Amino acid sequence: xxxxxxxxxxxxxxxxxxxxxxxxxxxxxxxxxxxxxxxxxxxxxxxxxxxxxxxxxxxxxxxxxxxxxxxxxxxxxxxxxxxxxxxxxxxxxxxxxxxxxxxxxxxxxxxxxxxxxxxxxxxxxxxxxxxxxxxxxxxxxxxxxxxxxxxxxxxxxxxxxxxxxxxxxxxxxxxxxxxxxxxxxxxxxxxxxxxxxxxxxxxxxxxxxxxxxxxxxxxxxxxxxxxxxxxxxxxxxxxxxxxxxxxxxxxxxxxxxxxxxxxxxxxxxxxxxxxxxxxxxxxxxxxxxxxxxxxxxxxxxxxxxxxxxxxxxxxxxxxxxxxxxxxxxxxxxxxxxxxxxxxxxxxxxxxxxxxxxxxxxxxxxxxxxxxxxxxxxxxxxxxxxxxxxxxxxxxxxxxxxxxxxxxxxxxxxxxxxxxxxxxxxxxxxxxxxxxxxxxxxxxxxxxxxxxxxxxxxxxxxxxxxxxxxxxxxxxxxxxxxxxxxxxxxxxxxxxxxxxxxxx
Amino acid sequence: xxxxxxxxxxxxxxxxxxxxxxxxxxxxxxxxxxxxxxxxxxxxxxxxxxxxxxxxxxxxxxxxxxxxxxxxxxxxxxxxxxxxxxxxxxxxxxxxxxxxxxxxxxxxxxxxxxxxxxxxxxxxxxxxxxxxxxxxxxxxxxxxxxxxxxxxxxxxxxxxxxxxxxxxxxxxxxxxxxxxxxxxxxxxxxxxxxxxxxxxxxxxxxxxxxxxxxxxxxxxxxxxxxxxxxxxxxxxxxxxxxxxxxxxxxxxxxxxxxxxxxxxxxxxxxxxxxxxxxxxxxxxxxxxxxxxxxxxxxxxxxxxxxxxxxxxxxxxxxxxxxxxxx
Numbered sequence: 001x002x003x004x005x006x007x008x009x010x011x012x013x014x015x016x017x018x019x020x021x022x023x024x025x026x027x028x029x030x031x032x033x034x035x036x037x038x039x040x041x042x043x044x045x046x047x048x049x050x051x052x053x054x055x056x057x058x059x060x061x062x063x064x065x066x067x068x069x070x071x072x073x074x075x076x077x078x079x080x081x082x083x084x085x086x087x088x089x090x091x092x093x094x095x096x097x098x099x100x101x102x103x104x105x106x107x108x109x110x111x112x113x114x115x116x117x118x119x120x121x122x123x124x125x126x127x128x129x130x131x132x133x134x135x136x137x138x139x140x141x142x143x144x145x146x147x148x149x150x151x152x153x154x155x156x157x158x159x160x161x162x163x164x165x166x167x168x169x170x171x172x173x174x175x176x177x178x179x180x181x182x183x184x185x186x187x188x189x190x191x192x193x194x195x196x197x198x199x200x201x202x203x204x205x206x207x208x209x210x211x212x213x214x215x216x217x218x219x220x221x222x223x224x225x226x227x228x229x230x231x232x233x234x235x236x237x238x239x240x241x242x243x244x245x246x247x248x249x250x251x252x253x254x255x256x257x258x259x260x261x262x263x264x265x266x267x268x269x270x271x272x273x274x275x276x277x278x279x280x281x282x283x284x285x286x287x288x289x290x291x292x293x294x295x296x297x298x299x300x301x302x303x304x305x306x307x308x309x310x311x312x313x314x315x316x317x318x319x320x321x322x323x324x325x326x327x328x329x330x331x332x333x334x335x336x337x338x339x340x341x342x343x344x345x346x347x348x349x350x351x352x353x354x355x356x357x358x359x360x361x362x363x364x365x366x367x368x369x370x371x372x373x374x375x376x377x378x379x380x381x382x383x384x385x386x387x388x389x390x391x392x393x394x395x396x397x398x399x400x401x402x403x404x405x406x407x408x409x410x411x412x413x414x415x416x417x418x419x420x421x422x423x424x425x426x427x428x429x430x431x432x433x434x435x436x437x438x439x440x441x442x443x444x445x446x447x448x449x450x451x452x453x454x455x456x457x458x459x460x461x462x463x464x465x466x467x468x469x470x471x472x473x474x475x476x477x478x479x480x481x482x483x484x485x486x487x488x489x490x491x492x493x494x495x496x497x498x499x500x501x502x503x
Numbered sequence: 504x505x506x507x508x509x510x511x512x513x514x515x516x517x518x519x520x521x522x523x524x525x526x527x528x529x530x531x532x533x534x535x536x537x538x539x540x541x542x543x544x545x546x547x548x549x550x551x552x553x554x555x556x557x558x559x560x561x562x563x564x565x566x567x568x569x570x571x572x573x574x575x576x577x578x579x580x581x582x583x584x585x586x587x588x589x590x591x592x593x594x595x596x597x598x599x600x601x602x603x604x605x606x607x608x609x610x611x612x613x614x615x616x617x618x619x620x621x622x623x624x625x626x627x628x629x630x631x632x633x634x635x636x637x638x639x640x641x642x643x644x645x646x647x648x649x650x651x652x653x654x655x656x657x658x659x660x661x662x663x664x665x666x667x668x669x670x671x672x673x674x675x676x677x678x679x680x681x682x683x684x685x686x687x688x689x690x691x692x693x694x695x696x697x698x699x700x701x702x703x704x705x706x707x708x709x710x711x712x713x714x715x716x717x718x719x720x721x722x723x724x725x726x727x728x729x730x731x732x733x734x735x736x737x738x739x740x741x742x743x744x745x746x747x748x749x750x751x752x753x754x755x756x757x758x759x760x761x762x763x764x765x766x767x768x769x770x771x772x773x774x775x776x777x778x779x780x781x782x783x784x785x786x787x788x789x790x791x792x793x794x795x796x797x798x799x800x801x802x803x804x805x806x807x808x809x810x811x812x813x814x815x816x817x818x819x820x821x822x823x824x825x826x827x828x829x
Contacts (some may be wrong), residue, residue: 078717082717097711098775109698111697111698
């Protein structure tokens, strides 16, 4: 990176309002050729809005963008792509049925009179895959047969074919293994040496330190700070990200663990790589750490009867509950909060009251008819109890914010009188205040003798609220310790390498 | 990891390619082994009549293949065929030259398709609803035009298109059959080797991605439905040729045969998958079944049950294959 060079991109005093909320407030950002610039911040801090403005998907209300010294105001995503700005989103944008080559050349096929020039395209595709040092990916295989890591490489190759000058990567490693992440960092280095500017968005601060040359932190739509990577510490970055709220983030509620309440003995589900033995105690919050794809979700789903059990046993209290699906588990007092809130966890178009009572209609049914009045009354009660920001129990869940949606999902488990809570990424994608409220609700539950399995990819929250933490790595439970014996480094080491660092 | 089953890939591709053929072969084999019909089933004359019987569904299936690969559906295909055939009869009956009747019939089909495509993209409604509406509209229009009865028309060269023993005799098969083969090859080429064809697959596989990559998804869809409409128009011409009259009540429910052919041939109603060759094989599997069952003297309801089962089995096998893939 050369600091004397003029910036590739300069975004000046960018502002954007969505209704009454100010998503971006006069944010400055710049990028030099051959540089990786990390864009950091909590969810809702404005990162994605800034990227959407750059990619032409959203128009700013104020501010100017300069691209290689010229004013740039993209009318839409296509114009932005043509100008050399490529965004690789979290959910990859590939057509699963098409081959690698077809995806890379999609929308810019070479042709004569409408007929494809396949041989020449093949050369181009091989060249692009070679540039990212992944020439071994066969161009004629359908993308759906590739691993997630390989798909990402295909997206990067597509950006190269488009002659991207600026590459935006949004959480590129969130579904990669440690090894694949390292390979990705290698590709990023090569792209940098070719003069491509990279905007890197990630929650994993350690990898940001490894990849980025500079960092800009956003908080609540404002620029909270920026600097050269070697000049800022992780502590400083975190402080910039959370502002003054870091102290009350993990409210402590005193609770005492009792006897084992639910036990998984050598349990192996259809989609689990290995059998897992784990016991959760009454009044305990047990954290499960691990990367995405490490088998945590599959374990929870098997425990809940959503995935078929292949071998082993599940014991709740004194009863074996191996057979049966979710219906039977709910009767036993087990509740699951899905990691996919919008896709699976909630019926988005239905009301708060309906979503709340979906798993336990019994109190509102008389002779097969639903008693709307009672249901609504329960809705009001839970809205107050969970501090859900809503106009009333009739409001569709789709119109709530992420944090409030999650509170509805959690309230459903409470409403069905669960005693064991299986929470899969309960704080993903929600604002800090809601997060803190959910942590408090968890502590409160534990103090009342309920038990919680808390799956999360975000280690600080596990360390902040759990009594014990188990780490999953490639489908296996590799280590279980009291929280006091863990720290972030040890968790990271266990989650990425399968063995905890020596202490 | 990237190319886990590299070695067996070629074999699998071959199996995938041959899969539909095997189904067709099985159907033909079964009937040619049944003692009651084996002497008649594989006769040239019978094969010719199966081919001729297939033309109408096959032409519809060519267009439907494009629609289904793009993730859409066209329920109005059969109504469109009936309307087009009535237009041909109407124009010829009015004393115009037969070629004008054929041309206007084909254009009517294309127009209905264009309207379908335009409404789907402009109103952002699902193809199922728009074409369900068009199913009623086109059928109603045909009956209106025909005054709720058959339209008679003088016999012209148009009726030769579907003649089982064509003139000149060196043609061997009806001109309609040759047209079907020619168009099938042409459409397979369009689907596989043109930018348009690739965009059809891309839209069906992931429309958001296609738009992101700068593909004009709306325009492409309008073209797809327009093209499919033209094939329905052609199919309508063949229907008229076969019946020698314009019958507005003909081909009721035929859209389901057309869709079934595409699906048996590996088309996915979720889009992104399908091929012309597969659809044609689907057409012939159904045609041979109908023909064989009739020869055996089996009642109509047996045919219906068998074809129903075939649809379910074919798609189940296809899904198995797909799941193993991914």
